[in-house]
Amino acid sequence: GDSVTQTEGLVTLTEGLPVMLNCTYQSTYSPFLFWYVQHLNEAPKLLLKSFTDNKRPEHQGFHATLHKSSSSFHLQKSSAQLSDSALYYCALDTGNYKYVFGAGTRLKVIA
Amino acid sequence: NSKVIQTPRYLVKGQGQKAKMRCIPEKGHPVVFWYQQNKNNEFKFLINFQNQEVLQQIDMTEKRFSAECPSNSPCSLEIQSSEAGDSALYLCASTETNTEVFFGKGTRLTVV
Numbered sequence: 001g002d003s004v005t006q007t008e009g010l011v012t013l014t015e016g017l018p019v020m021l022n023c024t025y026q027s028t029y030s031p032f033l034f035w036y037v038q039h040l041n042e043a044p045k046l047l048l049k050s051f052t053d054n055k056r057p058e059h060q061g062f063h064a065t066l067h068k069s070s071s072s073f074h075l076q077k078s079s080a081q082l083s084d085s086a087l088y089y090c091a092l093d094t095g096n097y098k099y100v101f102g103a104g105t106r107l108k109v110i111a
Numbered sequence: 112n113s114k115v116i117q118t119p120r121y122l123v124k125g126q127g128q129k130a131k132m133r134c135i136p137e138k139g140h141p142v143v144f145w146y147q148q149n150k151n152n153e154f155k156f157l158i159n160f161q162n163q164e165v166l167q168q169i170d171m172t173e174k175r176f177s178a179e180c181p182s183n184s185p186c187s188l189e190i191q192s193s194e195a196g197d198s199a200l201y202l203c204a205s206t207e208t209n210t211e212v213f214f215g216k217g218t219r220l221t222v223v
Contacts, residue, residue, distance in 0.1 A: 034212075046211050049210060049211065097142050098159065101153075103153050104152045
């Protein structure tokens with residue numbers, strides 16, 4: 001079946017350093033890939049999405065490139081900010097309205 | 112900002128009690144989802160609807176939960192007999208297409 005793997009449970013970074021959160025997936029079909037962000041006591045909300053191979057969507061300084069050859073959709077940002085501290089979820093949808101989420105990565109940015 | 116409204120925000124029930132939570136999806140969104148977010152922050156898909164009809168649900172939902180999404184009324188998810196392991200954040204979400212899902216803030220259920 002479809003699955004999403006996020007290898008890091010917790011990433012702690014000093015402000016100003018680059019961010020990279022890993023996401024790989026398995027899917028029989030060619031899925032949409034998403035990154036959602038959930039701040040404390042808030043609803044998860046969409047950060048980025050992609051369907052196109054090697055395209056790099058960007059939002060709020062974050063970007064992710066979908067690489068179908070390696071089934072990856074890693075999230076990156078050049079310089080972490082304190083306000084980036086949150087839970088980040090990679091997810092996929094194969095088109096049948098059943099989104100599969102990864103286990104999530106908690107990003108903690110410290111001063 | 113998401114306009115998916117979930118009530119109540121917090122729910123405390125004893126073991127064996129029914130626990131019911133509601134969700135008003137974003138206007139015009141025909142597809143509604145329920146997810147359970149556990150204490151490890153993992154998302155577990157429970158059920159989804161398209162225009163009031165169940166699309167998919169997991170075994171646990173079929174056996175222990177009662178869910179519906181009537182037209183012109185809030186969607187609801189009810190646990191028939193709460194267990195300690197049901198303590199979690201229950202997230203409702205809706206979508207118009209499959210390119211973005213909008214979440215509510217959730218109902219945090221504590222089973223004591």
